[in-house]
Amino acid sequence: MKKPGVFGTLDPFLETGPILGRKVANTGFLRFLLAADPFESYHFFLSDKPLRDSLTGLLTDLAPDIAGRGGFALMDRRELPARLAATDYACFHQSDCILNPTHIARLRNAYSPRLFPITGPIHSLSYPDYPAAFLRHLWAGATPQDCIIATSRAGQTAVEAFFAHLRQAYNLPDTPGPSLRHIPLGLDPEALDTPLPTAPAASDAKLALRRKLGLPEKRALILVLGRISHSSKMDVLPLIRALARLFDEGQPRDSVALVLAGWAEEGDDFPQSLVDLSAKVGLSTCLELRPGERRKAELLSACDLFVSIADNPQETFGLTLLEAQAACLPVIASDYDGYRDLVAHGVTGLLVPTLGPNPGCPAPTEADDMPDDFIDQLAPLLFDNQYHLLLAQRTAVDAPALASALRTLLSDPGLRQRLGAAGRQRVAAGFLWPQVIARHLELWDELTSLPGPDI
Numbered sequence: 537m538k539k540p541g542v543f544g545t546l547d548p549f550l551e552t553g554p555i556l557g558r559k560v561a562n563t564g565f566l567r568f569l570l571a572a573d574p575f576e577s578y579h580f581f582l583s584d585k586p587l588r589d590s591l592t593g594l595l596t597d598l599a600p601d602i603a604g605r606g607g608f609a610l611m612d613r614r615e616l617p618a619r620l621a622a623t624d625y626a627c628f629h630q631s632d633c634i635l636n637p638t639h640i641a642r643l644r645n646a647y648s649p650r651l652f653p654i655t656g657p658i659h660s661l662s663y664p665d666y667p668a669a670f671l672r673h674l675w676a677g678a679t680p681q682d683c684i685i686a687t688s689r690a691g692q693t694a695v696e697a698f699f700a701h702l703r704q705a706y707n708l709p710d711t712p713g714p715s716l717r718h719i720p721l722g723l724d725p726e727a728l729d730t731p732l733p734t735a736p737a738a739s740d741a742k743l744a745l746r747r748k749l750g751l752p753e754k755r756a757l758i759l760v761l762g763r764i765s766h767s768s769k770m771d772v773l774p775l776i777r778a779l780a781r782l783f784d785e786g787q788p789r790d791s792v793a794l795v796l797a798g799w800a801e802e803g804d805d806f807p808q809s810l811v812d813l814s815a816k817v818g819l820s821t822c823l824e825l826r827p828g829e830r831r832k833a834e835l836l837s838a839c840d841l842f843v844s845i846a847d848n849p850q851e852t853f854g855l856t857l858l859e860a861q862a863a864c865l866p867v868i869a870s871d872y873d874g875y876r877d878l879v880a881h882g883v884t885g886l887l888v889p890t891l892g893p894n895p896g897c898p899a900p901t902e903a904d905d906m907p908d909d910f911i912d913q914l915a916p917l918l919f920d921n922q923y924h925l926l927l928a929q930r931t932a933v934d935a936p937a938l939a940s941a942l943r944t945l946l947s948d949p950g951l952r953q954r955l956g957a958a959g960r961q962r963v964a965a966g967f968l969w970p971q972v973i974a975r976h977l978e979l980w981d982e983l984t985s986l987p988g989p990d991i
Contacts, residue, residue: 541626541652543575546613546640548582548591549631550598557855558659561687561721562631568722568969570599574977575626577607581616588612620647627980630656633684637714638672645677653983655976657685657719661694662849664915664923670698671706678712680986683979686718688874691852712989717979720877721853722972727862728964730837732957745838749831751822755793756946759839759865761832761856764800764807764825767925770846770870772796772810774932778939780817782946789818792946797824797835836863841945841952845870845938847890848928854878858967861885861959866952868941870933878967884959886941892931 549566551559570578580595582588588610595610596603611619620643628640633656640654673684686692695716703709731741746753758779763769775794783789794814800807807823814821824835836842842860844867853874860867861878867885869875879885911930915923945952 541575541624542577542579543569544579544581544623544625544628545630546581546628546636547631548580548587550591550594557853558632560855561657561659561853564722564724564969565631565973567598568724568973569976570595570602572970572973572977573599573602573607574973577609578602579619579623579625580608580610581613581619582610583613585612616643617647620644621649624650625652626984627653627655629976630654632656633658634666634669637682637684638675638678641677641679641682645679651679651681651988653681653683653980655683655685655979655983657687657721658691658695658852659687660850660852661691661698662924662927663920664912667698667702670695671702674699674702674706674708674711674713676712678714679988680715681983681988682714683983684714684716685976685979686716687721687853688877689718690873690876692716692718715983719972719975719979720967721855721858722967722969723855723858723862723963725968725970727859728960728968730833730863732864732960742838745834749834749838751795751838752793752820755791755820756841757793757795757839758942759795759797759835759842759860760844761835761842761860762798762844764796764798764804764810765921766806767848767921767928768850769848770844770851771928771933772845773813774845774935774938775843776810776814776817776819777935778942779819781935781939782943783818785943787943787946789820793820793822795822795824795835795839797827797832800825832859833863836860836865839865840949841866841868842885843868843942844875845888845933846872846875847892847931847933848924849873849931850924851875858963861956862963864953864956864960866945866955867959868938868945872931880958880962883955884962885955886944888938888941889934890931891934 549562580591582591592610595608602608630637637654637656644652644654684695686695699713743753751757760772779792796807796810807825811821811823827835836859842865844854844857847870851873857867857869857875857878861884867879869879869885869887870890871887872890879887881887911926
């Protein structure tokens with residue numbers, strides 16, 4: 537049953553270019569919102585005509601039934617005041633909470649006959665200009681209908697800390713601001729279609745996949761899947777060190793191999809340098825650059841366990857961890873940021889401690905004689921990748937603990953199967969896009985029902 541009212545946004549949600557978690561999440565959200573089709577129509581207010589023209593074709597392909605009934609309207613943003621005055625909007629939802637929610641709220645307060653919810657999710661929160669962006673959320677026109685959606689508990693805590701700091705620094709203790717709610721990202725239910733490892737034909741299928749992909753047939757395969765970047769994703773060196781430690785303890789070098797897969801820029805020599813470094817400790821590494829969706833699914837099905845040891849503060853959620861668990865892979869992950877929400881330690885995988893600074897940590901070396909907050913002072917003058925690398929270098933994954941986790945899972949195929957099966961059950965219970973969309977609909981209903989101020 538459709539809700540009365542219209543869905544509005546200033547964002548296209550569908551983006552091209554390098555594969556980033558934000559883009560994957562936004563595409564999934566729109567795809568499954570339109571699959572549920574809960575609203576009478578969907579209004580997109582976009583900045584230029586070429587963008588409107590390209591999105592028209594994409595939406596028609598994505599949701600032909602909605603397009604066929606005339607349910608999409610793509611308009612110039614200059615039409616917003618008139619449309620807000622004449623249209624019963626159920627909500628405005630942005631693909632990011634940073635850029636435009638407060639601007640929409642000002643227009644809503646000025647032109648709309650009623651207060652409708654304005655929402656948007658967090659993505660990465662670690663950019664140096666974001667505190668100024670969150671300051672815009674604290675203003676007299678904020679209403680109970682305004683809400684930031686945190687995709688992880690760590691992200692929610694970070695945004696709460698932003699607001700607490702801003703209120704104190706700018707003496708804004710009573711200034712209205714948005715509420716926060718926790719709703720995770722999700723996966724396509726088709727991600728659960730991989731046969732269970734205990735199925736009779738599973739081992740034969742895995743062997744056939746390994747032959748097709750050119751992967752070692754008889755080794756335990758460890759998959760690392762994600763953006764291959766030490767400055768914006770993770771440092772793979774602790775994994776190499778941990779496996780070298782196992783080799784020194786007697787783990788046969790020919791019993792395990794690493795599959796390193798993900799996005800890297802054309803011509804970037806960093807991925808190959810990791811392969812070369814692995815070879816120096818006797819670790820065989822297979823490099824898979826920019827795999828498509830089918831290839832990625834095949835890699836997940838062909839491997840035995842999944843490792844993601846994020847140490848970078850831009851990692852707020854971790855979609856690849858859900859993808860691995862949906863494919864029944866046990867996960868070894870860093871006990872860090874949003875990863876803590878996704879892996880149940882000892883149930884669906886193992887979390888490895890991270891070592892890092894407390895607030896006020898000293899500068900990297902005594903000889904530098906720099907203040908404790910030197911990174912924050914430098915941040916506005918640096919490229920994002922430089923800034924994030926400096927931050928990430930203050931955090932490390934506990935390599936001995938990582939070696940222990942690897943030893944546990946490499947030595948116990950039965951445990952790997954049990955953790956993998958539990959991981960799939962956990963994803964199925966709460967991390968699928970239809971469930972996530974349902975939670976958004978419930979949130980919009982809740983926000984709509986709240987009494988609002990006289991604007």
